[in-house]
Amino acid sequence: MMGFWMAIVAMAAATLTGWSLLIFIERFLVARSTTRHWVEVLGVSILLGMAFTTAGAFVWSYFGGRLNARFSWVQVVMALVVGVVRFSVRPRALPLAAKPVAATPRGPGALARVCQVAIGLMIALAFAQTLLTPQRFWDERAIFAIKGRVLYEAETIYAPELRHPDFVQYHPQYPVLIPLLERHTYALSGEVCDRWAKIWFPLMYAGLVLSFAGVLSRRFSPDEGWLMATLLATVPILMPDEYGFLCAQADAPMACFHGLAVLCLWDGFQEPPGAARRRGLFLAASFAATALFIKDEGKAYLLVDLIAWGLALLLVRGRLGTDQPGEGRIRSASRHLAGMIGFTLVACTLVIPWSLHRLSLPTTTEMHYFERLSASRLIEQWATLKWSIPHLLHRMFGEWSTWGLPWWLLLIALVTAPRRSLAGPQLFLLLNLLGSLAAFVVAGMLAPAELEEHLGGSSHRYLMQLVPVAILFVAGAWGRASFFPPRGDRP
Amino acid sequence: MYSPNGNSSVTRFEPEAAISSSDQSHSALVRGVRCGLAGLALLGAVGGTLLSGLAWLIPTEVVQTWAVERANPADAYAQFEAHGMAEAGQWAARWMGLGLAGLGFVLWRKRARVAPWIEGAMRGFWRVTEGTVTTPSGQLVSPRLSLAVSTLKRIAIVSALLLSVGHWGLALRKRFRDWPYYRLNDGDQVLPNISDSNREVIRYLQRATPDNCRILVVSDQKLFFLSYYLRPRTLYHRMHPTAEHLIPRANQARQLAAYRLDELPADVWECQPDYVLEYFEGSEYVDKARTTEDRDWLAFLRAYSGDSSRVPQYVVRLRRWPLTEGQP
Numbered sequence: 001m002m003g004f005w006m007a008i009v010a011m012a013a014a015t016l017t018g019w020s021l022l023i024f025i026e027r028f029l030v031a032r033s034t035t036r037h038w039v040e041v042l043g044v045s046i047l048l049g050m051a052f053t054t055a056g057a058f059v060w061s062y063f064g065g066r067l068n069a070r071f072s073w074v075q076v077v078m079a080l081v082v083g084v085v086r087f088s089v090r091p092r093a094l095p096l097a098a099k100p101v102a103a104t105p106r107g108p109g110a111l112a113r114v115c116q117v118a119i120g121l122m123i124a125l126a127f128a129q130t131l132l133t134p135q136r137f138w139d140e141r142a143i144f145a146i147k148g149r150v151l152y153e154a155e156t157i158y159a160p161e162l163r164h165p166d167f168v169q170y171h172p173q174y175p176v177l178i179p180l181l182e183r184h185t186y187a188l189s190g191e192v193c194d195r196w197a198k199i200w201f202p203l204m205y206a207g208l209v210l211s212f213a214g215v216l217s218r219r220f221s222p223d224e225g226w227l228m229a230t231l232l233a234t235v236p237i238l239m240p241d242e243y244g245f246l247c248a249q250a251d252a253p254m255a256c257f258h259g260l261a262v263l264c265l266w267d268g269f270q271e272p273p274g275a276a277r278r279r280g281l282f283l284a285a286s287f288a289a290t291a292l293f294i295k296d297e298g299k300a301y302l303l304v305d306l307i308a309w310g311l312a313l314l315l316v317r318g319r320l321g322t323d324q325p326g327e328g329r330i331r332s333a334s335r336h337l338a339g340m341i342g343f344t345l346v347a348c349t350l351v352i353p354w355s356l357h358r359l360s361l362p363t364t365t366e367m368h369y370f371e372r373l374s375a376s377r378l379i380e381q382w383a384t385l386k387w388s389i390p391h392l393l394h395r396m397f398g399e400w401s402t403w404g405l406p407w408w409l410l411l412i413a414l415v416t417a418p419r420r421s422l423a424g425p426q427l428f429l430l431l432n433l434l435g436s437l438a439a440f441v442v443a444g445m446l447a448p449a450e451l452e453e454h455l456g457g458s459s460h461r462y463l464m465q466l467v468p469v470a471i472l473f474v475a476g477a478w479g480r481a482s483f484f485p486p487r488g489d490r491p
Numbered sequence: 492m493y494s495p496n497g498n499s500s501v502t503r504f505e506p507e508a509a510i511s512s513s514d515q516s517h518s519a520l521v522r523g524v525r526c527g528l529a530g531l532a533l534l535g536a537v538g539g540t541l542l543s544g545l546a547w548l549i550p551t552e553v554v555q556t557w558a559v560e561r562a563n564p565a566d567a568y569a570q571f572e573a574h575g576m577a578e579a580g581q582w583a584a585r586w587m588g589l590g591l592a593g594l595g596f597v598l599w600r601k602r603a604r605v606a607p608w609i610e611g612a613m614r615g616f617w618r619v620t621e622g623t624v625t626t627p628s629g630q631l632v633s634p635r636l637s638l639a640v641s642t643l644k645r646i647a648i649v650s651a652l653l654l655s656v657g658h659w660g661l662a663l664r665k666r667f668r669d670w671p672y673y674r675l676n677d678g679d680q681v682l683p684n685i686s687d688s689n690r691e692v693i694r695y696l697q698r699a700t701p702d703n704c705r706i707l708v709v710s711d712q713k714l715f716f717l718s719y720y721l722r723p724r725t726l727y728h729r730m731h732p733t734a735e736h737l738i739p740r741a742n743q744a745r746q747l748a749a750y751r752l753d754e755l756p757a758d759v760w761e762c763q764p765d766y767v768l769e770y771f772e773g774s775e776y777v778d779k780a781r782t783t784e785d786r787d788w789l790a791f792l793r794a795y796s797g798d799s800s801r802v803p804q805y806v807v808r809l810r811r812w813p814l815t816e817g818q819p
Contacts, residue, residue, distance in 0.1 A: 110611025111619065125659070132666050134678035141678075142715030149722050166727040166762060168708070168718035192722075194678045223615045231648065234655030240662035365735055404658075405651040412647050416622055416640045449736040457738070478644065480619070 003196035004131075006189035011203055013076040015042070016083025018049025023086060025282065040214020044283065046207030047260060049079075050200065051290040054180040055350070058293075061157040062353045068155045072187035108222035115226035119209055119233050126202040126239055130246050135194040140248040142170035145194055148182030152192060157357060165362035172362045175354060177293045178250055198248050205245040208256040208468060209233045212475075215267050220479035228475035235404040235471065237464045244464060250295040251461040257294060258301045259468025261287035262432060265305065265343075266472060269321030269425040273335050277321075281339050285346035292351050297465065299370070300439045302347055308431035309340055312424075320424055372446040381445035388444045388455055392437065395459045403460055406470040413477035421477050429473040436466050524613070525606045532602055535595025543588025546581050554581050575671020583667070620644045678720070685716045686741075688772060688805055693720050695791045699809055700724060700766055707764035707812070711749035711773045713739050727762045729755060746773040767812045772805040781806045 022045050053075060061067045108116070135145050146169045150159050157176070161167045182197040189196065209229050217225030238244045238252060245252040261284045268280020288305060292298030313320050318333030396407040410433075414421050421430060440462050444455040558577035562569040598605060622640030673681055682690045689712075696717070700706065706721075708714055708728045718726040734747040750756075752769055771777050783789050785808040793801050 109615045110608045111615025113608060114612040122659075129662065129666055133669055133673050134676070134681060134683060136678065136683040138715070141719045142713075146715065146719045146722075149719065153723050161725055164727065164762065166729050166759060168714045168726040168728050170715050192679075195675075221619070224619045227616070227619060227648070231651055234652055236655060236658040240659055242665075246662075364730065367736070401654065405647065405654060409647055409651060412643055416643060447736075453738060454736075478620075478622075 003185065003189040003191060003193040004199075007185050007196040007199040009076060010072075010185050010188055011199060013079035013083075014049035014053045014203075015046050016049065017052050017075075017079040018045035018047065020079070020082045020086050021045075021048050021052055025279065037214045037217060039210050040218065043207050043210030043212070043214055044260075046203060047211065047256065047287065047290075048283075050181060050204070050207075051177070051257075051286065051293070053079075053184060054177045055290075055293070057180050057184065058157060058176065058357075059353055062357060066155045067151060067157070067183065067187070069187045069190060072184050075184075076188065108217075108226070112217070112222040112226040115213075115230040118230055119213070119226070122233050122239065123202065123206045123209070126205050126245060127199070129240060130198050130202045131195060133195070133246075135198065135248050137243070137247050137249060139170070139250070141194075143174050144178040144248060144250065145182060145197075146170075147174075147176060147179035148186070148197065149192055151176070151179055151183040152186040163360060163362065165364050167362075171365055173296075173358055173366050174250075175293045175295060175298070175358075177290065178248065178253065182248070194248070201245045201248055201252060204253055204256045205233075205239055208259060211260055212263065212468070212472070215263055216475050216479065219267065219270065220475070224475070224479050228471060228479070231409070231474070232468060232471040235406050235467050237403040237460065238467055241403070241464075243461055249461070251464050253294050254291055254297055254301075254465040255468055257287050257291040258298070258465055259472070261285075261291060261301070261305065262429065262469045263472055265309070266425045266429060266476065268339075269428065272322045273327075273332075277339070278342075281343050282346060285343045286350065288343075289347040289350035292347070293354055296369075297439075297462075300443075301436065302344075304432055304435035304439060306340060306344060308428055308435050309336070309343075311431050312428040313337075315427060316424060320428065367443075367447050367449070369443055369446050372448070373442075378442070378445055384445050384451050385441060387451060388441050391452075391455060392441065392459060392463075395463055399460075403463065404467075406467050406474075407463075409474045410470045413474040417477040421473075426473065426476050429469060429476060433466060433469055433473065436469075520613070521606075521610055524609050525602065528598065528602050528606050528609065532595050532598035535591050536599060537592075537595070539588045539590070539592030539595055541588075542584050543586075543592060546584035546588060549581075551578055551581055554578075572668060572671050575674075576667050579667050579670040616645075616648075620648060682716075682720060689716055691792060691795060692770060692807055693717055694795060695788060695807065696721055696724070696768070696809070698791065699787060704765040705762060706766045706768055707759065707762060708768045708770055709750055709752050709755065710768075710770040711747050711776045712770060713747070714770075727759070727764065729759045743773050746775050749773075749776060751776070764812050767810050769806060769808040777804070777806050781808065784808055 019041065022041060056075065057067055057071070060071060065071065135141055147162065150161050150169075151157065153159075154161070162169070162172065165172075178200075181200045182194070185197045185199070186192050209232060212232050213225050213229035215225070216228050219225070233239065236244075238255060240246060243249060243251065264280045264284035264287060268277045268284060271277040271280060284305075288298070288302050290298075291301055309320075313333055313336050318329035318336070320332070320336055323332045395403070397411075400408055414430075420426055440455070440459070444451055447454050555574050555577045558573040559570050562573035564570070620641060622637055622644055673683065682693060685693075693716070696706070702723050703725075705725045705727065708717075708726055710728060711734075714726060714728050729750055731748040731750055734749065737745065737747055739745055739747060749771070752767070782803045782805065784806075788807045788809060789803070792803055793799050
């Protein structure tokens with residue numbers, strides 16, 4: 001049971017780390033008057049904390065430090081001390097009162113309250129269900145847990161095993177955020193127990209859902225924000241499907257961090273140029289870099305984010321989000337271009353250590369998608385689209401009873417709100433989704449594996465990674481910016 | 492066009508209009524919610540008390556015997572599952588029944604305060620899912636179209652939520668099914684979700700080799716689970732290039748190409764192994780005469796399986812490396 005208690009400690013410390021970091025980012029990038037609901041602060045802190053805990057460990061080891069128990073305890077103690085001091089000395093560093101963009105004369109309505117109870121129950125059940133089984137699937141053991149175990153035993157990212165081409169592990173070049181999180185738990189408890197190391201995954205689920213609830217409540221209204229967060233929390237492929245947040249594979253974490261990166265971009269676009277937009281873009285770049293530190297799809301998503309951003313900017317002729325009053329199209333577009341450069345620079349800078357380290361890792365069983373990308377190969381493999389596109393559509397729409405209704409909801413949102421769906425930030429989301437789907441189909445054309453086995457066995461997990469963006473699109477299409485709760489709504 | 496972001500006069504909620512066009516049906520809804528809540532509270536309190544009481548009174552062995560008798564007698568796994576699920580179910584009934592009863596009692600006492608929340612939530616849902624189809628200038632296009640949009644949105648959201656309830660039910664049932672296999676053991680104890688042969692080889696190597704040794708394996712299998720559960724031993728395996736991107740199938744339905752010991756490229760030996768393991772399961776690589784070649788393995792397998800005459804169907808041969816004098 002020591003492993004369980006240490007997992008709880010690790011979780012609390014990571015959250016406090018994220019909270020302190022978020023305050024730091026807010027102080028530097030945002031005006032003091034900005035207020036965020038504590039739910040949004042908590043959700044973002046959880047995910048930021050996990051990212052920073054692992055990135056800190058990676059950089060420490062990259063420069064020769066030992067990844068031993070002492071290092072993990074230093075991380076925990078520092079997080080607790082800084083977090084508690086921050087909390088007690090400056091309790092109002094981030095005002096906890098909600099101040100949604102949409103004017104709400106009163107706090108959350110009854111619908112928001114009911115959704116909060118439902119989400120709280122689902123998060124509690126997610127923790128219970130996750131911890132009821134040890135790690136037992138192919139990817140979670142063959143790719144991630146084995147690396148986590150070696151990192152724990154060797155206490156360095158330069159473990160000779162991980163750099164040996166014949167050492168038995170799957171995808172030696174896969175990023176190490178999940179292995180480092182698991183190592184952190186083992187280091188604190190002093191033993192390997194792959195059941196308690198799974199505690200990070202329901203925590204990610206909580207972080208994702210709370211972040212969505214907070215941002216959407218601020219952007220629209222508490223009732224709408226929490227209803228949409230409930231829709232996200234209840235998509236079966238994310239929870240409670242076996243391959244979602246209940247297991248220690250990387251697809252649900254990818255959904256979480258990629259979803260949050262897009263959420264922050266979408267949120268940032270709706271801020272007028274200035275500190276609040278910069279904050280959104282900075283957080284988006286941080287989460288996009290974290291996604292890249294989880295699984296190789298992160299690279300594709302980073303590219304898709306940039307392409308969708310650029311295309312949307314072109315299609316709406318420079319007016320992608322909220323502009324300064326009287327600002328011209330060229331001025332607005334140039335601000336966005338500067339934003340794109342900043343986003344790319346921050347994301348790429350954050351992943352430099354990992355990218356350099358990756359070069360020294362073996363390439364056994366790697367698919368080498370980017371190296372295989374060429375016009376001649378795409379033309380040669382064109383015929384694969386006859387299978388892959390219908391397959392993808394069937395997975396999205398035909399298998400709704402197994403994976404959930406997010407794609408049907410997206411389609412209905414598109415039909416019922418076409419004007420809004422094709423304008424501004426919503427257009428960015430739509431292009432982002434289309435780009436991500438196209439990336440998957442292209443991966444099928446490039447992979448050195450049997451098409452039907454390769455895509456057929458992974459398409460449901462890939463689509464899972466896009467679910468938060470799909471639900472965000474639905475929320476954006478259906479949300480009302482102006483909202484006044486009626487009398488008698490609250491008892 | 493539909494404009495959810497239209498001006499506030501269009502999107503503002505009118506409770507009476509949203510719930511019903513008449514006060515009569517509105518008050519019927521209120522009465523319905525209150526009656527439903529009272530019924531649920533009673534059901535929870537009485538049902539939970541009965542469930543928990545019975546679960547505490549009846550001995551676990553009685554429940555397990557009852558469950559095993561109903562499982563397929565020819566299927567040992569089904570009986571094992573039934574036995575464990577009965578135990579898990581009884582403990583869940585004991586505590587969850589108590590919780591349900593408590594919740595029912597609280598709900599019964601507080602029903603007058605809770606009912607307005609439920610009504611408010613329903614009104615809130617009705618309001619936020621209201622679709623108003625307007626022109627770009629905010630003029631209402633068609634009340635019928637607005638109603639159709641609202642209805643479509645409500646049906647879609649309610650369907651998604653109901654589907655989720657079904658999935659949560661199935662997931663909880665799955666946890667009960669999992670319990671007999673996993674309980675609170677960790678992966679190293681259970682070796683979950685792997686083939687019996689993998690499990691036997693892991694247990695053998697754990698006994699036959701010291702921690703921290705280096706084992707070079709020649710095999711037609713994917714060895715990721717062996718590598719994971721055998722840590723801190725380090726497993727090396729040169730995968731055949733044609734097998735690199737192939738996924739194995741159950742019961743050796745797909746034969747993966749592999750190097751035999753004498754076919755290994757010279758650079759493989761640079762890992763300086765302490766042991767060399769030959770492990771083949773596919774028909775192309777299994778020579779029946781070699782399945783009993785390793786006497787230690789054979790002795791272990793017979794003791795492990797409790798079958799003193801067992802002849803393995805696959806080849807396992809572990810040797811200390813480099814070979815010493817007199818070693819077979």
